[in-house]
Amino acid sequence: DAKTTQPTSMDCAEGRAANLPCNHSTISGNEYVYWYRQIHSQGPQYIIHGLKNNETNEMASLIITEDRKSSTLILPHATLRDTAVYYCIVRPDYAGNMLTFGGGTRLMVKP
Amino acid sequence: KAGVTQTPRYLIKTRGQQVTLSCSPISGHRSVSWYQQTPGQGLQFLFEYFSETQRNKGNFPGRFSGRQFSNSRSEMNVSTLELGDSALYLCASSPWGVADTEAFFGQGTRLTVV
Numbered sequence: 001d002a003k004t005t006q007p008t009s010m011d012c013a014e015g016r017a018a019n020l021p022c023n024h025s026t027i028s029g030n031e032y033v034y035w036y037r038q039i040h041s042q043g044p045q046y047i048i049h050g051l052k053n054n055e056t057n058e059m060a061s062l063i064i065t066e067d068r069k070s071s072t073l074i075l076p077h078a079t080l081r082d083t084a085v086y087y088c089i090v091r092p093d094y095a096g097n098m099l100t101f102g103g104g105t106r107l108m109v110k111p
Numbered sequence: 112k113a114g115v116t117q118t119p120r121y122l123i124k125t126r127g128q129q130v131t132l133s134c135s136p137i138s139g140h141r142s143v144s145w146y147q148q149t150p151g152q153g154l155q156f157l158f159e160y161f162s163e164t165q166r167n168k169g170n171f172p173g174r175f176s177g178r179q180f181s182n183s184r185s186e187m188n189v190s191t192l193e194l195g196d197s198a199l200y201l202c203a204s205s206p207w208g209v210a211d212t213e214a215f216f217g218q219g220t221r222l223t224v225v
Contacts, residue, residue, distance in 0.1 A: 043217050044154070096161070096166050
């Protein structure tokens with residue numbers, strides 16, 4: 001699977017948009033970009049995924065650059081409950097239920 | 112619909128012992144994966160089972176093994192425990208594994224080896 005690079009930590013003010021970047025410059029054509037987050041002492045939680053088009057759901061938006069070498073997860077109105085470690089994962093669909101987690105970004109939402 | 116259930120939630124074992132952890136997937140899910148999470152190595156994939164067969168395996172020693180039953184429940188076993196096996200062990204399930212958009216994780220079992 002392609003390797004991902006994320007900032008170690010970020011801060012965001014409550015109510016503001018949180019923009020979490022991810023670099024995946026070695027991504028191949030059949031690999032999807034997935035985002036999961038892990039709130040302290042809980043199992044990871046799926047947020048969103050995409051191949052090449054931008055995606056939006058009730059939790060977040062995913063912006064993938066045209067060359068697919070990087071992406072940004074956007075939490076439009078961050079709340080204190082969004083404080084978590086966010087993982088960007090690249091995986092092909094045939095990989096089964098097998099996820100390769102990197103170090104992730106520790107997002108701290110502050111009042 | 113009940114989520115992924117892992118038992119026990121906490122466990123303390125002595126070096127050299129063995130341990131068995133259990134995971135009950137969401138009803139109807141046939142793929143179960145296991146992960147180890149430590150402060151030093153982060154979240155690492157152990158193995159995945161589908162229809163009672165191991166389909167993928169991570170880079171862990173043979174002391175780590177697993178199995179899946181016909182009802183999709185899964186167990187993982189660690190033999191000859193070492194201090195470094197202290198970790199949070201997470202289980203995830205999904206309907207098919209391949210091409211599923213989302214894996215659902217349990218709360219994990221925190222294993223402490225003393």
